[in-house]
Amino acid sequence: MANAMTIRPRRPMGFWIAKGAQYGILILFAVFVLMPFMWVVFTALKSNLEIAQEPLGLPPNWRFENLAQAWNQGKFSRYFVNSVIVTVPIVMLVVSLSCLAGYALARLRMPGRMLIFYFFLVGLMVPFTAIMIPLFYILRDIGVLGTYWAMILPQTAISLPFGIFFMRAFFSGLPYDLTDAAKIDGCNDFGVFRRVMLPLAGPAIAALIVFNFMGSWNAFLLPLIYLQSDKLRPVMTGMMFFTTRWGPDYSMSMAGTLIVMAPIMAVYLVFQRQFIQGLTAGAVRG
Amino acid sequence: MFESIRQFFADRKLRDYATAYAFVIPALAMYVIFVVYPFFYTIYLSLTKWDGAKPVKEFVGLLNYQQLVADSRLWSALSHNFIWIVLGTVAPVAIGLFLGVLLWRGVRGMVFFRTVYFLPVVLAPVAVGIIWKWMYNPQFGPINSTLRAVGLDVLAKGWLGDPYLALPAIILAGVWGYFGFCFVVIMAGLQNIDMEQIDAALVDGANGAQRLWYVIIPGLRHVLTMITTFTLILGVNVFDIIWITTRGGPGRATHVIATYTYNTAFRESYVGYGSALAIVMGLVSLVVSFIFISIRERGGD
Numbered sequence: 001m002a003n004a005m006t007i008r009p010r011r012p013m014g015f016w017i018a019k020g021a022q023y024g025i026l027i028l029f030a031v032f033v034l035m036p037f038m039w040v041v042f043t044a045l046k047s048n049l050e051i052a053q054e055p056l057g058l059p060p061n062w063r064f065e066n067l068a069q070a071w072n073q074g075k076f077s078r079y080f081v082n083s084v085i086v087t088v089p090i091v092m093l094v095v096s097l098s099c100l101a102g103y104a105l106a107r108l109r110m111p112g113r114m115l116i117f118y119f120f121l122v123g124l125m126v127p128f129t130a131i132m133i134p135l136f137y138i139l140r141d142i143g144v145l146g147t148y149w150a151m152i153l154p155q156t157a158i159s160l161p162f163g164i165f166f167m168r169a170f171f172s173g174l175p176y177d178l179t180d181a182a183k184i185d186g187c188n189d190f191g192v193f194r195r196v197m198l199p200l201a202g203p204a205i206a207a208l209i210v211f212n213f214m215g216s217w218n219a220f221l222l223p224l225i226y227l228q229s230d231k232l233r234p235v236m237t238g239m240m241f242f243t244t245r246w247g248p249d250y251s252m253s254m255a256g257t258l259i260v261m262a263p264i265m266a267v268y269l270v271f272q273r274q275f276i277q278g279l280t281a282g283a284v285r286g
Numbered sequence: 287m288f289e290s291i292r293q294f295f296a297d298r299k300l301r302d303y304a305t306a307y308a309f310v311i312p313a314l315a316m317y318v319i320f321v322v323y324p325f326f327y328t329i330y331l332s333l334t335k336w337d338g339a340k341p342v343k344e345f346v347g348l349l350n351y352q353q354l355v356a357d358s359r360l361w362s363a364l365s366h367n368f369i370w371i372v373l374g375t376v377a378p379v380a381i382g383l384f385l386g387v388l389l390w391r392g393v394r395g396m397v398f399f400r401t402v403y404f405l406p407v408v409l410a411p412v413a414v415g416i417i418w419k420w421m422y423n424p425q426f427g428p429i430n431s432t433l434r435a436v437g438l439d440v441l442a443k444g445w446l447g448d449p450y451l452a453l454p455a456i457i458l459a460g461v462w463g464y465f466g467f468c469f470v471v472i473m474a475g476l477q478n479i480d481m482e483q484i485d486a487a488l489v490d491g492a493n494g495a496q497r498l499w500y501v502i503i504p505g506l507r508h509v510l511t512m513i514t515t516f517t518l519i520l521g522v523n524v525f526d527i528i529w530i531t532t533r534g535g536p537g538r539a540t541h542v543i544a545t546y547t548y549n550t551a552f553r554e555s556y557v558g559y560g561s562a563l564a565i566v567m568g569l570v571s572l573v574v575s576f577i578f579i580s581i582r583e584r585g586g587d
Contacts, residue, residue, distance in 0.1 A: 101313035108305070124575070125572050127523050129568075132551075239412060253416070257416050
């Protein structure tokens with residue numbers, strides 16, 4: 001140890017003060033982020049009496065049975081299944097339709113190509129609120145209100161402008177030699193797309209999947225309006241109804257919140273890089 | 287007839303066009319049916335008086351818009367959006383920039399800090415709202431409990447029940463949920479800054495603040511515009527976190543345009559008037575996006 005110290009060049013005092021301040025600030029913000037999570041966990045694992053007596057500290061008895069109770073009483077298994085049932089088709093539809101349209105708008109020749117592209121771009125500026133009211137009556141009139149389609153169809157449609165914008169930008173950046181070579185080898189346009197372009201688009205598609213998965217998994221206003229039946233409710237609106245119903249039962253509400261948060265956080269901690277890339281995809285590339 | 291179709295496909299150029307359109311049409315159809323058509327339908331509904339149930343939508347022309355202008359609830363909601371936009375943009379961008387510069391040259395534990403700061407970003411706004419509703423709980427919430435534990439009982443209050451504190455309190459929750467996003471994007475932008483410029487500034491004797499102002503911020507111009515656009519759009523559209531924490535209350539102290547529109551159209555069933563509010567909201571985001579696109583085009587090199 002002593003040797004290592006002497007080999008290193010001596011740093012002036014100011015350096016260590018600056019270093020300490022730097023770490024102090026970084027840690028302060030980390031604490032600011034982590035404290036609320038910590039209290040969710042603590043509160044979820046206490047009884048209500050323990051919350052009243054000791055609201056801040058560690059749970060005196062770690063009551064993991066609270067989670068099981070919240071899971072059963074909150075019908076969370078149904079909410080999770082519902083979320084999966086709506087999210088999977090939304091992500092598949094958005095990604096496949098965006099790849100097709102984005103590719104054509106980037107690489108294929110057709111009259112009115114830029115016009116169609118700008119037509120989609122306008123959709124980036126239309127907030128969901130501006131279309132949510134008539135959509136309710138449209139979905140009712142075509143008979144999908146009361147089914148999962150009442151979320152799948154509109155959520156897919158409002159996600160398309162960004163998806164197309166994103167995939168078009170990606171496909172525009174690929175070199176032309178590739179397509180020319182494949183065409184000489186006798187590929188048609190769809191063959192070029194499927195065999196040459198799509199395999200190259202892996203990272204972009206992964207980012208788009210994460211982005212849309214999070215978008216529809218976390219969506220709140222849309223299912224609040226179109227999936228009102230408790231049988232169809234996804235996790236986010238389900239959690240709201242659960243915490244409202246159990247309002248003053250703090251331990252149950254926090255147990256429910258923890259159940260909803262934990263899986264997404266676990267997935268994030270494993271696939272961190274993909275999450276960060278996917279969620280910042282729109283901003284970093286711009 | 288068949289002959290003309292065969293001719294059509296025999297023409298290579300036309301066949302290519304047909305393929306290209308076939309790629310676009312599924313997306314276009316979804317987009318037209320579920321985005322474009324409803325948008326025009328909203329405009330139509332905004333010219334009517336309708337409760338959502340009656341078979342007849344009574345056409346009233348611009349009456350709803352005349353009411354809007356005099357509607358103090360709309361103006362107060364818009365002012366809350368404005369406050370949200372200003373605080374909700376400045377705070378996370380400033381924090382993100384600050385932390386980004388601190389971590390720029392790499393410190394031990396870099397990955398840890400990034401992971402932690404980005405953690406709330408993966409949460410749904412609904413979850414952020416529920417977590418902070420508990421934080422602000424007047425009785426046993428951690429904030430009041432901490433204040434009481436350190437003897438500052440006077441400062442303990444019903445944060446979300448106070449008309450002056452509720453909006454800033456929710457914005458703080460929003461900043462908690464969002465600054466990590468700004469941080470990560472700014473970090474990505476910092477990687478592209480030319481180190482030689484920083485060294486040159488150092489040689490010229492620029493101090494930290496000068497380096498930040500004259501070298502780092504101009505270098506991040508594109509990134510900062512991008513983030514600001516994002517936060518602006520979020521500020522115009524904010525709904526989830528407010529609906530979860532206060533539903534616009536106490537009184538109307540935290541209503542924003544989206545909660546007001548939702549409440550009017552779906553809970554009070556003034557569909558016509560709600561649609562007029564929705565159009566106002568559409569116009570606001572259009573103007574905001576437009577301003578930012580033009581700033582970006584002008585600033586771009």
